[in-house]
Amino acid sequence: MKSAVQPDLGPQPGRRWVRGVYVATAVSLLSLVALPFSDPRAALLLWLAVLCLLPYLLVLERLRAGDRRRGLALAMVSAPGALLCVLLGVPRAAPSPSEPRWLATAFLAFALAQGLLLVAAIGTYRSMGRQERGRVWVGFPLPTLYFALVAVFFLALDSHRRQHSNTASALATLRTLREALHSYKEQCGGFPEALDRAAPSVSAEEPDCTVAVGGRIHTLLQIARSGQSHGYAFDYRPRHRAFSNDNRPLLYEGYEVRADPVTRGETGFASFWLSEDGRIHENWSAPAGPSDHTRD
Numbered sequence: 001m002k003s004a005v006q007p008d009l010g011p012q013p014g015r016r017w018v019r020g021v022y023v024a025t026a027v028s029l030l031s032l033v034a035l036p037f038s039d040p041r042a043a044l045l046l047w048l049a050v051l052c053l054l055p056y057l058l059v060l061e062r063l064r065a066g067d068r069r070r071g072l073a074l075a076m077v078s079a080p081g082a083l084l085c086v087l088l089g090v091p092r093a094a095p096s097p098s099e100p101r102w103l104a105t106a107f108l109a110f111a112l113a114q115g116l117l118l119v120a121a122i123g124t125y126r127s128m129g130r131q132e133r134g135r136v137w138v139g140f141p142l143p144t145l146y147f148a149l150v151a152v153f154f155l156a157l158d159s160h161r162r163q164h165s166n167t168a169s170a171l172a173t174l175r176t177l178r179e180a181l182h183s184y185k186e187q188c189g190g191f192p193e194a195l196d197r198a199a200p201s202v203s204a205e206e207p208d209c210t211v212a213v214g215g216r217i218h219t220l221l222q223i224a225r226s227g228q229s230h231g232y233a234f235d236y237r238p239r240h241r242a243f244s245n246d247n248r249p250l251l252y253e254g255y256e257v258r259a260d261p262v263t264r265g266e267t268g269f270a271s272f273w274l275s276e277d278g279r280i281h282e283n284w285s286a287p288a289g290p291s292d293h294t295r296d
Contacts, residue, residue, distance in 0.1 A: 020120030031110035038103030073139025081147030190251025231267030
């Protein structure tokens with residue numbers, strides 16, 4: 001009885017290299033699991049860990065199923081891809097971690113694991129037969145696209161976070177302007193012709209109406225000089241002229257302040273409108289006005 005002839009599949013990958021892929025993948029998983037504990041408050045850090053963790057689980061699943069081609073392709077792309085995503089994502093997901101030492105330790109372990117994983121995957125690849133090597137490259141496009149999308153997500157997140165920060169800063173600036181202008185009115189009996197008129201007087205003959213404005217004077221002067229702050233353009237316009245004489249500056253009964261993003265969708269989201277009644281109106285798609293929703 002003739003024995004079946006086994007086909008020559010070429011050299012099999014060295015066990016030590018395959019074992020290295022397993023070890024590096026396991027360390028990568030543990031490091032990613034530990035990453036969110038550096039700042040439990042940062043939910044985005046958990047999402048970053050989960051998104052980067054999934055390909056490593058697929059590496060183990062493919063290798064255990066005997067699919068070395070996809071397993072190695074995933075490993076070779078995951079090492080640099082996940083490291084890039086972690087480098088981009090961590091500063092954006094947790095800019096001020098509560099446990100910086102924990103974060104540094106987890107990141108260092110993860111970075112070293114990526115180096116080991118890449119070396120072990122290349123070693124495994126070099127020990128494979130020529131025909132099987134060619135099949136490995138077929139598995140590169142999909143994981144490459146995956147990590148590219150993750151990186152783009154966290155880059156877009158940075159822009160989104162910056163715009164929210166600018167919008168919140170613009171709102172805080174409007175509140176400061178409101179307090180300063182109404183304090184000025186209590187002291188002088190009306191609102192100033194321009195924001196720089198609320199600065200301390202340089203003339204001994206002109207009464208100083210800025211005593212009640214206090215430290216908020218710096219915000220007034222910044223807006224008066226540049227017209228911009230934190231990606232927003234501010235426009236102060238007095239209205240309803242009250243009175244003026246030789247001893248007092250020109251005063252008004254009302255005013256309006258418009259605050260709009262310098263570039264909507266890039267430097268801020270919402271526009272705001274403030275008037276002498278103290279109410280701030282907002283509009284997220286166009287310049288705000290008195291008929292828009294009242295923020296506060």
